[in-house]
Amino acid sequence: MTWSVLEYHLVSYRRIWRSSVLSSFVLPLLTMLGFGVGVGAYVTGGVQGVPYLDWMVPGLIASTAMQVAIGDSSWPVFGGFEWQKIYFGQAAAPLRVADILDGHLLFVVFRTLTSCAAFLLIATAFGTMHSAWALATLPIAALVGLSVATPTFAYAAAVRSDSYLAILFRLGVIPMSLFSGVFFPVESLPAVFRWIAYALPLWHGVDLSRAATLGAAPSWSAAGHVVYLALWAGVGWLLALRRFRKRLVV
Amino acid sequence: MVTLVLPRLVSFEGAGRRSASVVERNAASLRTAYWLVLISGFLEPVLYLFSIGVGVGALVGDLTLPDGRIIGYAAFVAPAMLASSAMTGALSETTFNFFGKMKFMKLYDGMLATPVRPIEIALGELAWAMIRGNLYAAAFLVVMVLMDLTTPSRALAAFAAAVLVGFAFGGAGMALSTYMRSWQDFDLIASAQFALFLFSGTFVPAQAYPSILRWLVEATPLYRSVDLIRAISIGGVGWVQAVDVVYLLAVFGIGLTIAGRRMEKLLCK
Amino acid sequence: MTLIHARGLVKRFEGFTAVDGIDVDVERGEAFGFLGPNGAGKSSTMRMIGCVSPPTGGVLRILDMDPLRDGPKIRARLGVCPQLDNLDLELTVRENLTTYARFFGIPRKVARRRADELLDFVQLTERADSKVEPLSGGMKRRLTIARALVNEPEIVLLDEPTTGLDPQARHLVWERLFRLKQQGVTLVLTTHYMDEAEQLCDRLVVMDGGKIVAEGSPRALIDEYSTREVVELRFNVESQDVFADKLAGVGERLEVLPDRILLYVADGDDAVAEVQRRALSPASVLVRRSSLEDVFLHLTGRTLVD
Numbered sequence: 001m002t003w004s005v006l007e008y009h010l011v012s013y014r015r016i017w018r019s020s021v022l023s024s025f026v027l028p029l030l031t032m033l034g035f036g037v038g039v040g041a042y043v044t045g046g047v048q049g050v051p052y053l054d055w056m057v058p059g060l061i062a063s064t065a066m067q068v069a070i071g072d073s074s075w076p077v078f079g080g081f082e083w084q085k086i087y088f089g090q091a092a093a094p095l096r097v098a099d100i101l102d103g104h105l106l107f108v109v110f111r112t113l114t115s116c117a118a119f120l121l122i123a124t125a126f127g128t129m130h131s132a133w134a135l136a137t138l139p140i141a142a143l144v145g146l147s148v149a150t151p152t153f154a155y156a157a158a159v160r161s162d163s164y165l166a167i168l169f170r171l172g173v174i175p176m177s178l179f180s181g182v183f184f185p186v187e188s189l190p191a192v193f194r195w196i197a198y199a200l201p202l203w204h205g206v207d208l209s210r211a212a213t214l215g216a217a218p219s220w221s222a223a224g225h226v227v228y229l230a231l232w233a234g235v236g237w238l239l240a241l242r243r244f245r246k247r248l249v250v
Numbered sequence: 251m252v253t254l255v256l257p258r259l260v261s262f263e264g265a266g267r268r269s270a271s272v273v274e275r276n277a278a279s280l281r282t283a284y285w286l287v288l289i290s291g292f293l294e295p296v297l298y299l300f301s302i303g304v305g306v307g308a309l310v311g312d313l314t315l316p317d318g319r320i321i322g323y324a325a326f327v328a329p330a331m332l333a334s335s336a337m338t339g340a341l342s343e344t345t346f347n348f349f350g351k352m353k354f355m356k357l358y359d360g361m362l363a364t365p366v367r368p369i370e371i372a373l374g375e376l377a378w379a380m381i382r383g384n385l386y387a388a389a390f391l392v393v394m395v396l397m398d399l400t401t402p403s404r405a406l407a408a409f410a411a412a413v414l415v416g417f418a419f420g421g422a423g424m425a426l427s428t429y430m431r432s433w434q435d436f437d438l439i440a441s442a443q444f445a446l447f448l449f450s451g452t453f454v455p456a457q458a459y460p461s462i463l464r465w466l467v468e469a470t471p472l473y474r475s476v477d478l479i480r481a482i483s484i485g486g487v488g489w490v491q492a493v494d495v496v497y498l499l500a501v502f503g504i505g506l507t508i509a510g511r512r513m514e515k516l517l518c519k
Numbered sequence: 520m521t522l523i524h525a526r527g528l529v530k531r532f533e534g535f536t537a538v539d540g541i542d543v544d545v546e547r548g549e550a551f552g553f554l555g556p557n558g559a560g561k562s563s564t565m566r567m568i569g570c571v572s573p574p575t576g577g578v579l580r581i582l583d584m585d586p587l588r589d590g591p592k593i594r595a596r597l598g599v600c601p602q603l604d605n606l607d608l609e610l611t612v613r614e615n616l617t618t619y620a621r622f623f624g625i626p627r628k629v630a631r632r633r634a635d636e637l638l639d640f641v642q643l644t645e646r647a648d649s650k651v652e653p654l655s656g657g658m659k660r661r662l663t664i665a666r667a668l669v670n671e672p673e674i675v676l677l678d679e680p681t682t683g684l685d686p687q688a689r690h691l692v693w694e695r696l697f698r699l700k701q702q703g704v705t706l707v708l709t710t711h712y713m714d715e716a717e718q719l720c721d722r723l724v725v726m727d728g729g730k731i732v733a734e735g736s737p738r739a740l741i742d743e744y745s746t747r748e749v750v751e752l753r754f755n756v757e758s759q760d761v762f763a764d765k766l767a768g769v770g771e772r773l774e775v776l777p778d779r780i781l782l783y784v785a786d787g788d789d790a791v792a793e794v795q796r797r798a799l800s801p802a803s804v805l806v807r808r809s810s811l812e813d814v815f816l817h818l819t820g821r822t823l824v825d
Contacts, residue, residue, distance in 0.1 A: 019434045022441050034448030042323075042454060043309045052309065163283030170290035178301035188308055268591075271621040278618050279609035356605040362571050363599035364622035364670075365591035518571050519532070 001095050005103020006110075008090070013107070023071070024115040028064040029122055032057060035183070047185065050214060054128040058213040059182035061116050061123070061137050062144050062205035068115045069145035070152050070173050072108045074165045077156035080104075081247055091248045101237075101244050105149060112145035113138060123213075131215025140212065144205035147229040150236025157243035181206045201232045265373070268366045272374025273381070275361075291342075292386045295335035296393055302453065303327040316457050321484055325399045329480040330452040332390050332408065336415040337472055338443065339383030344423030345439055348375055349430050352516070362517055369510035372424055376506070379420045380413070387412035400483040408482045415475040418498040421505025422471065428512035446472040451480075471501050520547045522582055522674055522705055523568060529576035530563045537563040539729035540577065545674075550706040554716045554811060555726035556821070561709035562602055564726075565678045568707065569599050582673065595623060598672030602679045602709075604659045606651045612662055613638065613647040616669055623670040630669070637665040641695060657688025664695065675699065677708040681715060693718055713811035725811075727819045737811060744817045745809040746771055748787040752780045752794065752801040762799060769793050774816055783813070 013020075032053070040052035047055040080087045090100045120137055123129065155168060179193060180186065180202035186194050197203045204225040211218035218225060280288075307323030314320050351357040358371055366374075391405040391412075400408065426439065449463070450456075450472040456464050467473050478494035481487045523545040530538040538560040545551045553561040566572035567579060570586040570593050579586055581593045607615050613634050620630035638644045641661035646654065654662065660680065667675055680696065681689040696719055700706055710716050716723050717737045725733040725740070733740055750770070754762050759780050766773055770784035784790040787806030794801070815821070 016434065019437045023437055027441060027444055030445055030448055034445075035453060038448075038454045038458065039306060039310065041458060042313065043306075045309075047309060161281075161283045163281075163287050166287045167283070167290055170287065170294060174294060175297055178297050179305070183301060184305035184309055188305060267624055268622065271618075271624070274621050275607070275610075275618045278614050279607070281609070355608060356603070357607060359571075359601065360605040360607070360619070360666075361622055363569055363594060363597070363601070363667075364619065365595045365624070366622045367591060518573065519566075 001099040002102040002106065005090060005095065005099055006106045008086075009104060009107035010110070013111075020111075024064070024068045024111065025118050028060055028115075028119050032060060032123065032126070036060070050130070053126070054130065054214070055210070056183060057123045057126075057128045058134075058137060058209040059180075059206040061119055061141060061213075062202060062209040063177045063180070063182045064119055065112050065116050065141035065144040065205065066148050066202050067173060067177065069108055069112045069149040070168070072111050073104075073149040073152040074156050074168060075162065077104070077153050078159070078162055078165055081157060082160075082162075087244070087248060097244050097248050098241060100248070101153065101241055105146070105153070105237075108149045109142050109145055112149075113142055116141040129213050131213065133212040133215050136212040137209045140205055140208045143226065143229045143233070144201060147201040147205075147232035147236070150233050150240050152236075154236060154239035154243045157240065157247055176200050176202045201229055204229050265367075265370050268370040269374040269377060272361070272366065272371055273378045276375075276378045288382065291335075291339060291382070292389045294338070295331040295386070295390050299324065299328055299331050299393070299397075303331070313455075316455060317486065319484075319486075322399075324397070325484055326455075326480070327453060328394050328397075328399045329408065329483040330450070330476045332387060332394070332412055332483075333415055333475040333479045334447050334450070334452065334472060335390060336383050336387050336412045337419045337446070337475065339386050340379050340416045340419040341423040341439070341443060343379035343382060344375060344420050345427050345430075346436055348424060349427045349433075349436070351375075352427070352513075358513075358517055368513040368517055372506065372509045372513055376417070376420045376424060379423075380416050383416040383420070384409075384413055387416070394483070404483050404485070408479050411475075411479050411482055414495065414498050414502075415479070418471060418475070418501040418505070421502040421509065423505070424509035425505040425512065428509055428516060446470055450476050452476060471498065474498060521545070521580075522547055523551075523707065524580040525578065527577035528564070528567065528574055528579055530560070530567060530572065531575040536729055538567070541724075541726070541729075541731050543724065543731075545705065545707055547673075547705055548703050549721045550700050550708070550719050552707075552716045552720035552723035553709040553726055554711070554713065554720075554723050554815070555709075556711055556815075559726040560729040561726055562678055565676055565707070565709055569597060569676055570594050595670065596673045598667035598670065598675040600660075600663050600667040600675065600677045600680060602682065604663045606659060606662060606666070608651050611648050611650055612643055612654070615651060615662060616666055619666050620669045625670065633669055633671075637668055640668075640698075641665040642691075655688070657684050657691060660684060660688070660692060661695065664692070668699075672704070674705045674707060677706065679709055679711070681710075681712070689715075713815070716811055725815060725818060727815075732818045733814065740811065740814045741809045743814075745813040746783040747785050747809060748790075749807055749809055749813060750782040750784060750787050750790045750794075751803075751805040751807070752782065753778065753803045754780070754799075755802045762801075765797060765799055766794070769797075772817070781813070781816075783809070 036053040036056045040056070043052035046052060087100055091097070117138060120134065124134070152168070156165065159165070179189060180197050180200060186197045186203060189197060207218045207220060208222060208225050211222065303324035307327070310323045312320050313323055313326050361371055362368070387409055391409055394400050395402050395405050430436065449467055450470055451467065456467050456473065459467060474494040474497045478491050481491050521544050523543060525541060525543040527540045527542065528538055529536065529540055541564065553564060555561050563572065567574050567586070568581060570581065570590040573587055582596055584593050586593060607618070610618060616634035616637060617630045620633060621627070625633065638647050641664060643658060643662060643665070646658065651659065651662070664680070677696070681692050684692065693715070696706060700719070706719065708719065720737060722736050724731045733744060735743065759775050759778070762780060763773060763775050766780065766782065770782040770790050772783040774781040782790055791804055791806065
């Protein structure tokens with residue numbers, strides 16, 4: 001049943017995939033070139049012993065996973081209730097609420113994985129991968145995607161105006177991508193902000209990703225990272241399910 | 251903050267008064283959520299300044315400018331953040347919101363049944379975008395002065411420059427919106443905007459780019475804006491900045507003319 | 520005094536002619552209607568009168584001014600209620616009126632007072648601070664009408680004012696429009712409902728394919744193009760055609776529709792007696808008075824609403 005929902009999303013994605021390639025793939029690539037290469041040339045000493053570009057790219061992959069996942073679970077979910085109302089149509093079919101939720105989540109994971117895989121290929125061509133472990137960035141990206149997608153599903157199903165989605169980006173997504181160790185080490189943040197970065201999911205994904213592409217040990221325990229991200233995903237899923245039930249089962 | 255009282259001062263009859271009534275309509279539509287969006291819009295350049303200017307700045311250290319001066323990385327990046335935030339503020343009202351009002355909400359169809367003319371709607375929307383953009387610019391300049399990245403008197407001059415940048419992008423954005431067919435087209439604008447943001451001498455001096463890219467970059471409106479505001483905020487204004495001003499004035503004039511004409515065509519069929 | 524004067528008015532879009540040379544005169548204080556099916560050119564005509572659509576050809580004078588040159592001046596004295604409500608969904612009911620008043624340069628204080636009066640007039644006072652979105656279709660329509668009145672217009676243009684409303688909501692709108700008419704406001708409306716035209720219009724033109732095919736008061740049009748009474752007969756067969764021949768000579772004229780036959784007669788009861796005398800046994804018989812629907816059917820060979 002979940003698969004039929006995933007299939008629906010894949011079919012409707014076929015019509016618009018071209019425009020989404022631009023935002024989910026070209027933009028991170030531009031960031032890598034403009035920022036990683038451009039600014040990297042001025043970071044003469046490198047970071048933690050590696051060139052700036054190589055150091056930044058794995059963070060950018062994790063950050064792309066987060067942005068694609070949140071992008072695809074904010075407006076589409078809100079629209080599913082308020083605009084195109086696809087969820088109500090699905091709820092009229094013999095599907096459980098969990099099927100509707102999981103099917104859509106799987107689609108978000110699909111989007112996250114394809115965007116990150118394409119990015120990974122290009123980054124490899126730039127010679128920024130130091131280890132075969134780099135392949136592990138993909139499952140890490142999927143996990144990062146889920147850890148932010150499930151709470152976003154819950155949020156998008158709860159708010160009644162799409163202005164709140166813009167606010168999520170401004171106050172959640174953008175600060176998280178700027179201060180989670182993607183562009184500079186979190187260790188240089190003041191203690192309070194460092195702890196906020198530790199509490200949010202992205203830094204854990206960045207640290208894991210970086211360990212994978214550089215072939216080094218992460219700065220925290222890898223298992224700890226995975227468990228923490230899974231916790232975000234799990235709690236988010238429960239919240240999302242409750243919100244979806246509230247809207248769909250009346 | 252001059253712009254805040256503008257609608258009340260403009261009480262003369264005709265075009266100005268009617269454009270002001272369009273601004274009033276937008277002010278009346280402000281609701282809680284939209285206020286938050288407005289306020290968070292100010293945060294964006296500040297966050298970038300702290301992340302890139304300060305955070306990455308610690309890795310970069312000091313920067314040697316082409317003329318040999320040495321400045322802190324944050325002082326180099328901050329004016330660029332101001333310019334791009336003036337661009338973003340102007341574009342978000344004049345592209346996405348403007349298009350939604352025109353095509354989706356059919357707002358202008360209702361307005362056109364009144365004495366208000368298409369060009370007056372365009373002017374009103376532009377004035378509204380400017381009020382919003384200029385508030386961001388002013389707030390950001392306060393942050394810059396507090397962080398000792400520029401002096402108060404330079405900040406005042408930079409504010410005037412930011413206003414000009416806002417007008418240029420506002421005019422251009424409105425002209426662009428009249429050519430948009432669907433929401434998907436806005437992905438293109440957003441991407442172009444992001445590319446400008448990355449490559450307009452924002453994070454590194456344009457001299458660092460390969461020469462072809464450098465010429466391309468120097469022709470873009472954001473590069474000219476960054477150049478103008480940076481020269482004002484860190485010092486060293488010369489003839490090049492006069493070119494910047496003329497360039498931005500031209501973008502504004504051409505944009506507004508196209509927008510007014512195209513709207514007449516689109517709405518008065 | 521002639522408020523709207525059109526001679527040979529034409530509106531062409533790429534590839535087709537929406538309005539094909541019409542002559543119209545609307546006098547002060549009258550309620551004037553454009554009756555016709557969808558696509559007859561009514562809305563295009565209304566948009567030209569509203570000065571938001573430049574005519575392709577012919578003469579058009581509104582309030583003795585040229586719509587091309589004096590658009591803003593003319594619109595200042597018009598009230599427009601478009602076919603689809605284009606209310607401002609980001610504003611409340613009251614704000615929709617006050618901000619709209621500002622587009623006419625009406626001072627804020629006056630705008631507020633006027634909004635309250637109009638909300639009372641269209642019976643929306645209780646919803647004044649509500650958002651527009653949750654209002655019913657009838658309420659939105661009434662608000663759009665109130666908005667069209669905010670500048671105390673000399674002419675109110677109503678494009679299909681009750682299309683899509685339920686019967687109760689329609690009657691409420693009609694009743695409000697009737698009161699405006701009594702107050703001396705000139706009403707110009709389009710409709711494809713004959714009952715609406717009969718209820719509201721002093722004078723109307725019937726439009727079809729961009730042209731005017733008849734003009735007059737509802738009564739005069741019925742007298743001219745129809746008979747006093749109509750007999751509707753239904754037969755329990757696949758095609759009504761077979762009975763057409765057998766009914767020849769009963770009444771002045773006969774129309775065969777897919778589901779019934781209409782007999783146009785001076786006296787309905789006489790005609791029914793004649794049908795029975797010919798031993799035809801229809802499944803149902805209805806005698807009614809002629810309406811504008813019959814006028815339209817006679818003029819164009821088609822029904823208004825199908």
